[in-house]
Amino acid sequence: EVQVVESGGGLVQPGRSLRLSCTASGFTFDDYSISWVRQAPGKGLEWVAFIRNQVHGGTTEYATSVRDRFTISRDDSKSIVYLQMNSLKIEDTALYYCTDYTFWGQGTLVTVSS
Amino acid sequence: DVVMTQSPLSLSVTLGQPASISCRSSQSLVNREGITYLNWFHQKPGQSPRRLIYQVSNRDSGVPDRFIGSGSGTDFTLKIGRVEAEDIGVYYCMQGSHWPRTFGQGTRVEIK
Numbered sequence: 001e002v003q004v005v006e007s008g009g010g011l012v013q014p015g016r017s018l019r020l021s022c023t024a025s026g027f028t029f030d031d032y033s034i035s036w037v038r039q040a041p042g043k044g045l046e047w048v049a050f051i052r053n054q055v056h057g058g059t060t061e062y063a064t065s066v067r068d069r070f071t072i073s074r075d076d077s078k079s080i081v082y083l084q085m086n087s088l089k090i091e092d093t094a095l096y097y098c099t100d101y102t103f104w105g106q107g108t109l110v111t112v113s114s
Numbered sequence: 115d116v117v118m119t120q121s122p123l124s125l126s127v128t129l130g131q132p133a134s135i136s137c138r139s140s141q142s143l144v145n146r147e148g149i150t151y152l153n154w155f156h157q158k159p160g161q162s163p164r165r166l167i168y169q170v171s172n173r174d175s176g177v178p179d180r181f182i183g184s185g186s187g188t189d190f191t192l193k194i195g196r197v198e199a200e201d202i203g204v205y206y207c208m209q210g211s212h213w214p215r216t217f218g219q220g221t222r223v224e225i226k
Contacts, residue, residue, distance in 0.1 A: 035215070037163075045155070045163060045206050047215040063214045064115055097162060101153065102174065104162040 002026040002103045006096060009108030012088055020083040020108055022098030029079035030054060035101070036072065036083050038094035038110075048096070049083060066092075088112045116140050116209050120218035128226045133194040135221045137207035142187050144211070151210030154183055154192045157220075158203040167192065199225060 008020040022034065033056065036048040049072040050061040060072050071084040081098060088110075095107040117140040127133045143150045154167040165174050167183035170190060180195035194201055202225055207218040 044204070044220040045157075045208070045217045047208070047217060050215070061213045061215075099163075101155075101165050101168070104164070106162060 004098050004103055004105040006098050006105045006108035009096065009110045011111045011113060013114055014088060014090055014112055016088055017084070017086045018088060018110060020085065020096055020098075020110070022081040022083075022105065024079045024081075024098075027103075030076045032100050034072075034074065034081045035099055036081075037097045037099055038092075039097070039107070040091075040094040043094075046094070051081060085110070115214055116143075116212045116216050118207055118209055118216050118218035120205075120207060120221050122221060123219060124222045124224075126224050126226050127194075127197045129199065130196050133197050133201075133223060135192045135205055135207075135223075137185075137190045137192070137218050139188045139190075139209055141212070143190075143209050144187065149211075150186065152183075152185065152190050153208045153210060154181075155206045155208065156201075156203055157206070158200075161203075163206065194223075197223070197225070 003026050004024045006022050012018050033052045035050045038046050038048050048063050051072045051074050052059050069087045074081045090112050093112045095109050097107045098105050119138045121136045143152050150170050152170045155163040155165050157163040166177050166181050171183040182193045184191050204220040204222050206220050
């Protein structure tokens with residue numbers, strides 16, 4: 001069964017950092033390019049970041065709102081994708097999903113507040 | 115960034131009746147290879163999103179054939195042939211042709 005589980009969310013002060021993890025199972029993780037998508041409370045979906053599989057260079061793309069603050073990376077040996085979030089802002093508060101658009105986790109909640 | 119504009123933002127539909135959602139992009143979604151990457155997602159209350167349609171008109175596995183995607187260039191439509199109770203929730207279009215990817219604002223569908 002294909003499964004992805006996001007973790008690492010929590011309450012953090014503005015300006016601090018947090019690292020999210022997306023752990024996958026049930027499929028050949030190396031073959032997949034992965035995105036992070038977030039959803040602020042009561043709001044719509046916002047695409048955040050993307051990492052290609054190694055066949056396509058493992059390169060990355062970012063939303064304008066997070067570029068230079070967030071870094072997506074992957075460890076194929078562990079079937080994990082990370083989202084390192086630095087200089088967090090209140091507007092980064094959201095439920096963060098890991099997805100390839102066909103599978104989605106349940107999300108991990110990040111709350112940025114003083 | 116490509117701006118995706120959905121309309122209407124809210125839709126109240128009678129069970130068994132059709133529904134239609136429009137999605138317009140601020141620039142053409144036809145990429146260099148001539149492929150149009152336009153997706154439709156459905157998010158039921160309290161659940162994670164689910165992709166229904168990819169590349170404008172291709173249904174994902176298990177998606178009922180009452181969901182029909184169409185369009186080209188900058189104008190796209192998701193039609194629900196006959197709305198069922200399980201179709202409530204929010205529908206989003208998302209373009210996958212340009213970086214960064216962008217979603218529409220969402221269209222909330224409710225039953226009258």
